[in-house]
Amino acid sequence: xxxxxxxxxxxxxxxxxxxxxxxxxxxxxxxxxxxxxxxxxxxxxxxxxxxxxxxxxxxxxxxxxxxxxxxxxxxxxxxxxxxxxxxxxxxxxxxxxxxxxxxxxxxxxxxxxxxxxxxxxxxxxxxxxxxxxxxxxxxxxxxxxxxxxxxxxxxxxxxxxxxxxxxxxxxxxxxxxxxxxxxxxxxxxxxxxxxxxxxxxxxxxxxxxxxxxxxxxxxxxxxxxxxxxxxxxxx
Amino acid sequence: xxxxxxxxxxxxxxxxxxxxxxxxxxxxxxxxxxxxxxxxxxxxxxxxxxxxxxxxxxxxxxxxxxxxxxxxxxxxxxxxxxxxxxxxxxxxxxxxxxxxxxxxxxxxxxxxxxxxxxxxxxxxxxxxxxx
Numbered sequence: 586x587x588x589x590x591x592x593x594x595x596x597x598x599x600x601x602x603x604x605x606x607x608x609x610x611x612x613x614x615x616x617x618x619x620x621x622x623x624x625x626x627x628x629x630x631x632x633x634x635x636x637x638x639x640x641x642x643x644x645x646x647x648x649x650x651x652x653x654x655x656x657x658x659x660x661x662x663x664x665x666x667x668x669x670x671x672x673x674x675x676x677x678x679x680x681x682x683x684x685x686x687x688x689x690x691x692x693x694x695x696x697x698x699x700x701x702x703x704x705x706x707x708x709x710x711x712x713x714x715x716x717x718x719x720x721x722x723x724x725x726x727x728x729x730x731x732x733x734x735x736x737x738x739x740x741x742x743x744x745x746x747x748x749x750x751x752x753x754x755x756x757x758x759x760x761x762x763x764x765x766x767x768x769x770x771x772x773x774x775x776x777x778x779x780x781x782x783x784x785x786x787x788x789x790x791x792x793x794x795x796x797x798x799x800x801x802x803x804x805x806x807x808x809x810x811x812x813x814x815x816x817x818x819x820x
Numbered sequence: 821x822x823x824x825x826x827x828x829x830x831x832x833x834x835x836x837x838x839x840x841x842x843x844x845x846x847x848x849x850x851x852x853x854x855x856x857x858x859x860x861x862x863x864x865x866x867x868x869x870x871x872x873x874x875x876x877x878x879x880x881x882x883x884x885x886x887x888x889x890x891x892x893x894x895x896x897x898x899x900x901x902x903x904x905x906x907x908x909x910x911x912x913x914x915x916x917x918x919x920x921x922x923x924x925x926x927x928x929x930x931x932x933x934x935x936x937x938x939x940x941x942x943x944x945x946x947x948x949x950x951x
Contacts, residue, residue: 718933721951736903743930746893747909748951758902781909 680732687733687755696762697728697735697754704728706777707768709790710739712752713761721750722765722794724787727776737762740780742789747781765790765797821896822851822911828859829912831892831931832924832946835880836915838863839889851891853898853931854938859913861885881915881923889913890940892931892947906932906951914943922946 643650688694696704704710704725711722723739726749733755740749752759779785822828822841830836839859844851851857861881881887893908900906908930915923922943931947944950 719949734903743949743951744928746912746930748930749907749909750951751897751903751905753903756902756904758904 677732683733684755687757693754693762697730697737704737704762704764705768705772706775707772709765709767709793710737711763711765711794712739712750712759713763715758715760721752722790723748723750724777724780724790726778726780740787742786747786766793822855822857822891822894822913826911827862828889828891829910830859830861830889830915831912831929832914832922832927833865834915834922834924835865835882836861836863836885836887837865839887839913839915842886845888852896853891853894853934854940855891856916857889857891857913859887859889859915861887887915887923888918889915890935890943892927892935892943893929894932898932898934900934908932916943 684694695702706725706727708725709722710725711720713720721739721741723741726738726740729736729738729751734753735755736751736753738749738751740747742748752762754762780787823844824841826841828839828841830839838861840862841851841857842860843858845856845858847855861883864881864883891911891913893910893912895908895911897905897907912929912931914927914931917923920942925946927943927946928948930949930951931943933950935941935944935950
């Protein structure tokens, strides 16, 4: 529609005629509207394409409507024999990759694995934070095994008030988890929620932690050695 | 989850022992650790403790008083940014005046670390321990 250029030289009355012309042509233009500005999309055969390939949605980053003419290649369109049949669940694979990233040595996994040496419910653990602050010690009430989201629940009594904390075991802020005292007999429950009741409450584990720290100092030869051992345990 | 009618322990030496939440200040949902609430004093501390605190601070509160307070412990789990959670066995608060300064002069009992994020450093420094 090259109306604007000659319009400059003509009187205003010609506008009427040209507009009329445009009105008549509009229907025609509509039919060839696919040429709007889709530069990349070749005049492919739209009839042959399956409706699946049309994505009409707003792009989150650019906030623009994605062109409906973009055709994304599918497995079928690419000419491959069939869709891949072996559908592996991606979530376990993702968890595995993340665990490998956050726990390269495998110490954290081993600590709460279902083995003899691993920490079990009823043990007294101490969690040290990377950000400093006082390490939190408490009875292990339950282990929530959920891949990378695995967490432990510790309970302690601080100044007559029971305090419970969930810690993610693969959290990088958790600098170390140490077993202060093991339970004498294996707990016959997976979650020791009954230990919240006053009858079964263990109370403060401060004394246990104190005794454990003292014994650790006895076994170590020097201060440097003790620190090294602690560091090794904290990986 | 501190809301209307919730009974909280008062863990400072202002003279109040048990208070009842009357309003959550500044928000329309329930209060958590570090949030400001309005409370009604329901029970006072024992006679000799009360006398001591009254003589020490001169800011004694009586039964039926309406005061502001900051929640320092909740039964409800509070999730932290790194995914760890903390949960206490009781709901507790510390009385403050309208300006935000604590009425009592000391706190006995553990308080949540969320107070730091909510800028209650005066209360944090008074507390014997934080979890």
